[in-house]
Amino acid sequence: MVKIAIAGGSGGVGQEIVDILVATKKHEILLLSRKDAPAESASQATTWIKTDYSNVDELAQILQGVHTVLSFVTEQEDPTSPVQKKLIDASVKAGVKRFAPSEWVSSGLAHMSWYGFKETTRQYLKDLNKDKKVLEYTLFQPGYFLNYLTRPYPSTKHIPLTDLPWDFNNRRWLAVDEGQNSTLTLTTVADLANVVAQAIEFEGEWPVVGGIKGNDITMGELLALAENVRGGKPFAVEHVKAQDLEAGTWKTSWTPVIEHASIPPEQRAGLARFFTSSILLAVNANQLLVSDSWNQLLPDYKFTVIDEFLIEAWKGKP
Numbered sequence: 001m002v003k004i005a006i007a008g009g010s011g012g013v014g015q016e017i018v019d020i021l022v023a024t025k026k027h028e029i030l031l032l033s034r035k036d037a038p039a040e041s042a043s044q045a046t047t048w049i050k051t052d053y054s055n056v057d058e059l060a061q062i063l064q065g066v067h068t069v070l071s072f073v074t075e076q077e078d079p080t081s082p083v084q085k086k087l088i089d090a091s092v093k094a095g096v097k098r099f100a101p102s103e104w105v106s107s108g109l110a111h112m113s114w115y116g117f118k119e120t121t122r123q124y125l126k127d128l129n130k131d132k133k134v135l136e137y138t139l140f141q142p143g144y145f146l147n148y149l150t151r152p153y154p155s156t157k158h159i160p161l162t163d164l165p166w167d168f169n170n171r172r173w174l175a176v177d178e179g180q181n182s183t184l185t186l187t188t189v190a191d192l193a194n195v196v197a198q199a200i201e202f203e204g205e206w207p208v209v210g211g212i213k214g215n216d217i218t219m220g221e222l223l224a225l226a227e228n229v230r231g232g233k234p235f236a237v238e239h240v241k242a243q244d245l246e247a248g249t250w251k252t253s254w255t256p257v258i259e260h261a262s263i264p265p266e267q268r269a270g271l272a273r274f275f276t277s278s279i280l281l282a283v284n285a286n287q288l289l290v291s292d293s294w295n296q297l298l299p300d301y302k303f304t305v306i307d308e309f310l311i312e313a314w315k316g317k318p
């Protein structure tokens with residue numbers, strides 16, 4: 001049993017991890033939030049702590065006796081990542097053993113400017129351990145959640161699904177010219193949560209780069225699989241050139257609107273082209289292809305297989 005502090009644990013991904021850690025009945029869990037505890041919350045299995053993350057001493061007080069800090073805060077509005085820097089400083093001050101910053105997605109960060117805070121935190125942790133190991137940490141990286149490909153049918157409890165350029169429901173696809181061999185990692189949220197739960201109990205040292213490889217698949221293979229699970233009918237594929245995506249001159253008959261809690265709803269339509277081109281360029285440049293570090297450390301863990309997951313998810317759907 002260890003004491004775990006979960007920053008941003010009220011959000012989509014954080015709640016998925018909290019659920020699985022609570023289900024183990026092994027740990028004491030502190031949930032850090034800027035908000036008041038919801039009246040109906042109730043989970044007696046977690047202790048809700050309100051903080052504005054502004055004061056390192058106060059945070060260090062909160063983190064007294066904590067073994068592991070998991071961060072899910074999304075500092076997309078500030079690439080200098082002030083909240084995570086304070087969390088790290090406070091973790092060191094409080095003698096926290098392990099820290100996981102708010103990664104939870106890609107290995108590379110190119111083309112995804114909204115992830116600037118992740119880059120800053122990676123560097124901050126690297127600098128911290130430059131001369132000697134001050135804080136053990138891992139960058140949990142599962143690639144994209146496979147669950148997104150079931151939209152509009154829910155396949156997670158807490159994570160709202162978003163449209164993407166790969167639209168199973170409407171059998172349409174945006175493809176980057178000559179990008180059919182670019183490869184991405186797709187991992188279910190359940191597999192991520194299980195691996196994190198096992199990582200908490202892992203007795204060896206956490207690897208700095210913590211890739212979690214559910215499935216690797218090329219964009220060409222993913223399209224073929226999509227057509228297969230959607231009844232063998234061909235998708236309407238529209239091709240765009242990487243250089244046009246970069247120049248903003250690409251034209252398609254539709255653009256997915258990316259929905260995430262960190263993007264205000266009234267801004268989503270206006271940002272659709274920006275996010276769509278950025279995601280296509282990032283995948284095209286293999287930024288979503290992650291290492292298998294945790295697969296190697298947890299060799300008995302069986303990951304969900306993409307074909308089986310998608311066939312089951314789309315069975316009987318119009």
Ligand SMILES: NC(=O)c1ccc[n+]([C@@H]2O[C@H](COP(=O)([O-])OP(=O)(O)OC[C@H]3O[C@@H](n4cnc5c(N)ncnc54)[C@H](OP(=O)(O)O)[C@@H]3O)[C@@H](O)[C@H]2O)c1
Pocket residue numbers: 007008009010011012013014032033034035053072073074075076083102103104105106142143144145261262
């Ligand atoms: N692999 C994937 O496909 C994938 C998909 C989605 C997200 N992710 C990653 O998972 C992580 C969590 O994302 P999420 O979807 O769970 O986000 P989310 O739903 O927005 O939750 C993040 C939580 O962090 C807190 N927070 C947000 N901004 C903050 C700030 N500036 N300072 C302090 N706290 C802040 C908020 O909690 P309070 O308001 O309670 O403080 C919020 O509920 C991110 O690193 C994201 O990039 C990966």
